[in-house]
Amino acid sequence: xxxxxxxxxxxxxxxxxxxxxxxxxxxxxxxxxxxxxxxxxxxxxxxxxxxxxxxxxxxxxxxxxxxxxxxxxxxxxxxxxxxxxxxxxxxxxxxxxxxxxxxxxxxxxxxxxxxxxxxxxxxxxxxxxxxxxxxxxxxxxxxxxxxxxxxxxxxxxxxxxxxxxxxxxxxxxxxxxxxxxxxxxxxxxxxxxxxxxxxxxxxxxxxxxxxxxxxxxxxxxxxxxxxxxxxxxxxxxxxxxxxxxxxxxxxxxxxxxxxxxxxxxxxxxxxxxxxxxxxxxxxxxxxxxxxxxxxxxxxxxxxxxxxxxxxxxxxxxxxxxxxxxxxxxxxxxxxxxxxx
Amino acid sequence: xxxxxxxxxxxxxxxxxxxxxxxxxxxxxxxxxxxxxxxxxxxxxxxxxxxxxxxxxxxxxxxxxxxxxxxxxxxxxxxxxxxxxxxxxxxxxxxxxxxxxxxxxxxxxxxxxxxxxxxxxxxxxxxxxxxxxxx
Numbered sequence: 001x002x003x004x005x006x007x008x009x010x011x012x013x014x015x016x017x018x019x020x021x022x023x024x025x026x027x028x029x030x031x032x033x034x035x036x037x038x039x040x041x042x043x044x045x046x047x048x049x050x051x052x053x054x055x056x057x058x059x060x061x062x063x064x065x066x067x068x069x070x071x072x073x074x075x076x077x078x079x080x081x082x083x084x085x086x087x088x089x090x091x092x093x094x095x096x097x098x099x100x101x102x103x104x105x106x107x108x109x110x111x112x113x114x115x116x117x118x119x120x121x122x123x124x125x126x127x128x129x130x131x132x133x134x135x136x137x138x139x140x141x142x143x144x145x146x147x148x149x150x151x152x153x154x155x156x157x158x159x160x161x162x163x164x165x166x167x168x169x170x171x172x173x174x175x176x177x178x179x180x181x182x183x184x185x186x187x188x189x190x191x192x193x194x195x196x197x198x199x200x201x202x203x204x205x206x207x208x209x210x211x212x213x214x215x216x217x218x219x220x221x222x223x224x225x226x227x228x229x230x231x232x233x234x235x236x237x238x239x240x241x242x243x244x245x246x247x248x249x250x251x252x253x254x255x256x257x258x259x260x261x262x263x264x265x266x267x268x269x270x271x272x273x274x275x276x277x278x279x280x281x282x283x284x285x286x287x288x289x290x291x292x293x294x295x296x297x298x299x300x301x302x303x304x305x306x307x308x309x310x311x312x313x314x315x316x317x318x319x320x321x322x323x324x325x326x327x328x329x330x331x332x333x334x335x336x337x338x339x340x
Numbered sequence: 341x342x343x344x345x346x347x348x349x350x351x352x353x354x355x356x357x358x359x360x361x362x363x364x365x366x367x368x369x370x371x372x373x374x375x376x377x378x379x380x381x382x383x384x385x386x387x388x389x390x391x392x393x394x395x396x397x398x399x400x401x402x403x404x405x406x407x408x409x410x411x412x413x414x415x416x417x418x419x420x421x422x423x424x425x426x427x428x429x430x431x432x433x434x435x436x437x438x439x440x441x442x443x444x445x446x447x448x449x450x451x452x453x454x455x456x457x458x459x460x461x462x463x464x465x466x467x468x469x470x471x472x473x474x475x
Contacts, residue, residue: 013360013372035362035370055388055419113419121352121385125424148357149374166427167420238391241384248381250359253372254341259362263370285364289341292380299380302387 003097007105007134009144009151013253013260014063017043018146019107019130020070026105027178029077031189039264040076040189040196041069044257045203047212048220055124057242060220062256064203066128066169070107070176072199076192080179085172089160092173096133096141099175105134105144109174111165117145117152122250127169133159147250190271194338197268201334204326214327221319228312237302240315244295244302255288262288276336283329287322294318342366343373351377352385392419400470409445411436413470414460428459 007026012018012034020037038044045064052059063069074081086092099106111127112118135142140153154162163173204213211219220243227236247256262284269277297315300306343363353359358374365371399416402408415425426433431452438444439456450464457467466472 011360013362056391057388117356119352119356121389124419147359150357167424170427238387241387244381244384245388248378248384250353253360253362254346254375259341259370262364263362266370281370282368285341292341295380299383303383 002135002137003100004135004142005100005103005105007132007144009132009134010146011149012146014038014251014257015130015145015147016066016069017041017260019132020073022132022144022146023070023105023107023178024073024077024079027079028181029079029184031184031186033267035260035264035267036189036193037069037073038257038260039200039268040192041072042196042200042203043069044200044261045212046214046216046220046256048216048223049211050223055242056238058239060243060246062247062252066130067109070130072196073192074178076195077182077184077188079182079184081176082179083174083176085174087172089164089173092163092175093156093160095175097136099177100133100136104177105132106175106177107132108159108163109171109176110162111167111171112162113165114158114161116154116158117143117148125165125167127165127167127171186271193268193271197333197336201330204330205334214323214330217323217326218320221316221323223316224319225313225316228307228309233307236312237304237307240298241302244298247291248295255291258284258288258291272338274336274339276332280329280332283325283332287325287329290318290322290325294322343371346373346375347378347380348375349377349379349382351382353377392416403442403470406442409440409442410467410470411445411456412440414456414462414467417472418460425456425459429455431455 010018010022012021017034017038020041021032021034024032043063045061047061049059084095086095096106108131110129110131111125112129113123113125115123115129132144133141134144139156141156141159142151143154144151163171165171207213210216227239231239248254253260262281265277265281265284294315297318301311301315341363343365346361346363354376358376360372361375362370362372396413396416399408399413403410403413415421422433422436425436439448453464453467457464460467462472
């Protein structure tokens, strides 16, 4: 059996941005780009949860919770969404086939551990990866993984295995897609951009507690200065390596998503000709550059080239400085006088 | 970051794909560019895998010294923790902790061993001997 839907693969930096952009473009939101989807979905974030461990390292995130970007972007643009989870594999597989039969490309949440086309080095038990299934040919499903240059395939067994990966954030066969064709006006996009920025200001500036938002960045900076004494050089090095991976690994667009956000503010200027937007975009470029300098410093430590307390202090100071820049940027966004 | 400063180093993704990076061009406008990788982050990945290799070896030694059952070895080999094993096998966490004891493990019936073998993607024979041939 051969089923094909009308779908165009476009590569993105991040999987959820990419799935959101590509699915929405396929239902008529032609003007949507990856930075717009990321900004409308208020994707920029920072959190460090000290008591939680991921792969024996610190739980650090530079973006908002998985699933929120798609959800918020669709909601802001008034796009109805179908989302289904399954307790049974046969039902999940039948639902997918029915969608494809009806010409509907769908987003799937999957686990990475058994994702056969990924290199082994990247295959951890991470269950919040997203891809699009856009057709089938014989026993193969046609896969558009937005972080890859080209489309690929998975067999029925392989797809089922990643859709039913187990552990934290288990996907449970989750499928989602925009329910109908829509006509999104520039006015709607304008409004969605404004809502997205305001929500991101709230998440980064006003979120309670010390561990998230810009406060979370300085909190982490202060903690890093104590890592050498508290954890010993080896574990401290592992922790720094994990920080860098969360910040720079495939999906972030570089600099812990800060560059994508800079790109978003530039694109926002086309919808809201407010002079502050491109200026604030430069602050995010600056912040992304600082994150990358911090990564170089961290690499010096985990490569064992340097590793004195002064080196950890310098690493921590980078984050304190980044927190100041991002605070300035988000306060400037908060003070924008919107014309419409 | 400026477009011409985007690193093009070797990385684990080399044979699969290049990745999208955002950077500014000479006029300060954002654009995307493909990158092959950055040695700062490929080294971070190496550090993580070196640690995993060491944990697997430590687990193997413990099993050989009869301080733990092969389940410990496969938890490390498959990058799991007890929570993930519980989710795949359907055993309670405390049950799995009990099965980490070599003398308890030796008395496990074939059916229970099979559940572990399935979770670790090996045969029961491989589960008992730690002798795996991965593709």
